[in-house]
Amino acid sequence: xxxxxxxxxxxxxxxxxxxxxxxxxxxxxxxxxxxxxxxxxxxxxxxxxxxxxxxxxxxxxxxxx
Numbered sequence: 001x002x003x004x005x006x007x008x009x010x011x012x013x014x015x016x017x018x019x020x021x022x023x024x025x026x027x028x029x030x031x032x033x034x035x036x037x038x039x040x041x042x043x044x045x046x047x048x049x050x051x052x053x054x055x056x057x058x059x060x061x062x063x064x065x
Contacts (some may be wrong), residue, residue, distance in 0.1 A: 010029065026043070029046050030043060033049065035045075
């Protein structure tokens with residue numbers, strides 16, 4: 001059996017997959033809030049807002065899947 005490269009190990013990592021899914025949710029949140037505001041709110045603001053207001057519930061729901 002061939003050994004996996006570091007990139008392959010990372011791609012298969014559940015932690016990495018969670019990070020990617022979380023990032024996608026933050027980017028979706030950023031887009032929605034930017035549309036509402038009429039301008040780009042920036043990733044950092046979206047990250048903080050989403051983390052403080054939505055992350056716990058999102059993680060709870062994602063763990064049930």
